[in-house]
Amino acid sequence: MPVNEAIALIRGEAGEVSGFLSVAYDITQRREAESLIRHLAHFDFLTDLPNRTKLAERLDADLRTASRTGQGVAVALIDLDHFKRVNDSLGHHVGDELLVKMAARLQQHVGPHDLVARFGGDEFVLVMIDAMSPAQVQRRVMTVLDAIPEPIECGGHEIILTASVGLAMYPFGGQDAMTLLKHADTAMYQAKLATRNSFRWFEPAMLAESNDKLALAAALRRALDRDEIDVHYQIQISLDSDKVVGVEALARWRRCDGTSVPPDRFIPVAEDNGLIIRLGELVLRQACRDAVSLSAELGYPLKLAVNVSPRQFHDRNWLRVLRQALTESGLPAEQLELEITEGIFMEDPREVIDVIQTVRSLGVGIVIDDFGTGFSSLAYLTRFPIDKIKIDRSFINEVVSDPADAVIVNAIIVMAHALGLVVVGEGVETIEQEAYLRARGCDEVQGFRYSPAVSLRGCRRRSAPDGAPTARTLNRQNSSWLRGSPPMR
The missing domain is CATH 3.20.20.450 (EAL domain)
Known part of the structure; x- marks a missing residue:
């Protein structure tokens, strides 16, 4: 049990030290509150996935490693199609439950070294650090895309969603975390314009169009x-x-x-x-x-x-x-x-x-x-x-x-x-x-x-x-x- 101890001197009438007073008290709740604050600074409150801050820290570290070792790093930005309709028609409590269950589903269909983060709203980011080729990335993303439309039971409703995914791979899709995420986002919007439950690789021409x-x-x-x-x-x-x-x-x-x-x-x-x-x-x-x-x-x-x-x-x-x-x-x-x-x-x-x-x-x-x-x-x-x-x-x-x-x-x-x-x-x-x-x-x-x-x-x-x-x-x-x-x- 964590405790905090305070010690005070006890002095006599002449000012001499005659003893010590020690007071110890339980600080478990304070330590738990501090731990929660540190956790919330890096993890999403609803899904408990890493948030933007943790994502940026992890991606920066992965890219530094990649620059030394040459390992592959790929980013997939996943946006749930028509998620707003769930909130509008069934209520935000159903939408929140759906996000929690979708977060768990994504974690079940990624590699052991991959990171799934909540980027905000109905967007998630998947970071793959052992991806050595675009073909490998595509196969793994297709596994995720195949899993997303499976029905989810939320609030007594069976809900089926699709997703649009944008892909960017180091170093051609960007050499820093911010650029990779930006380019994956650009590719995701191109996927939305094409067909639902699909992915698009980032291409420089997309920037010109954007x-x-x-x-x-x-x-x-x-x-x-x-x-x-x-x-x-x-x-x-x-x-x-x-x-x-x-x-x-x-x-x-x-x-x-x-x-x-x-x-x-x-x-x-x-x-x-x-x-x-x-x-x-x-x-x-x-x-x-x-x-x-x-x-x-x-x-x-x-x-x-x-x-x-x-x-x-x-x-x-x-x-x-x-x-x-x-x-x-x-x-x-x-x-x-x-x-x-x-x-x-x-x-x-x-x-x-x-x-x-x-x-x-x-x-x-x-x-x-x-x-x-x-x-x-x-x-x-x-x-x-x-x-x-x-x-x-x-x-x-x-x-x-x-x-x-x-x-x-x-x-x-x-x-x-x-x-x-x-x-x-x-x-x-x-x-x-x-x-x-x-x-x-x-x-x-x-x-x-x-x-x-x-x-x-x-x-x-x-x-x-x-x-x-x-x-x-x-x-x-x-x-x-x-x-x-x-x-x-």
Whole structure:
């Protein structure tokens, strides 16, 4: 038992030392508290794995040894896919239990000299010090990846997770701990963009891409401040009447120097950096104003479709922005359609239902964009209040020549109509594609056969036999909506 002893002199009246007083007391609790503090400084409180501090110390030591002996050192950064959904839907207590059990699972599937550390949140780091070749590292990482998706029982729920892993190996992937971890993190994000439960090795080209995204994000933020973002519109045609019945609003970025940045470059960057909230609000407000103007010129109400990203959909201020956009523009809610992707239904169903029902209560329609390429379960079509689906262009592209795509398109149209949904074919470019969709009862179409996305100036009304643009007049005139606007795919 640890004790602390204090000794004091006992003096007589004349000041001479006549004895000693010794007091001893138990300091077990203090020593335990000191030990706990030292432990918490180096180990994660929840999982009891080494934390960032301990990881850095261990990795520094391993790299010093490697520089002397030439032994291999590899770092794997492991990020659990969609872990946030567990916290949001089942609660943080279930998420914590899952992290503890996942930490134990990782330790069971690594080598005796490997280190598993918690890097923070839902990220773990695996340090392998006896890895002599990339092939050996890959085999060991694949063992871990195979183990991660095994079901885990937490809080009465069976949970299955996947992971994305980034790999970096000394010395080519970095010669110090900070660089190795940074490069493994960069590779991990590339793995997330590829496919779930996969790994990617760090490559120098990834840094250039990462730096390009950072620069593009900064430029996009400035572009939003400088009003360089414009809204273009692609028309939608009714196959029943051949008339223009709506437009889809699409963001376009033209720099001050006149050069354009393609949407497939800046939209993902906006998503990753949170700028999609501001960008989406800009597009929604501008498009609502323009739809009112175009409807007045056409003489009939024009449907307006606006894309909504998952990050916007879950933003607490988004519904307020939606209401304000309708009120300030004067656009009737019945003319607005919000396009969401199938992936949004993988989020918390209760939250999704609440938001969609609120949107529908305003009179705004809900459209599923890129239908057929995302969520594998079709149960959401009956569970959620949806008005319209848009068949992804990848199916339309070969619908005339590929029997498999034709079967899918046919099935989508029949199923949607049975559920009372309107069907739109995206990416129509040829008369054969249009004829096929018309014969199968598809309701609406859009694509380059009728018009690319054009500016508001390019959308101004031109004469048509009955006063409204039609598919026939658009084709004959190379799109009557293209006055002064270059085509942009």
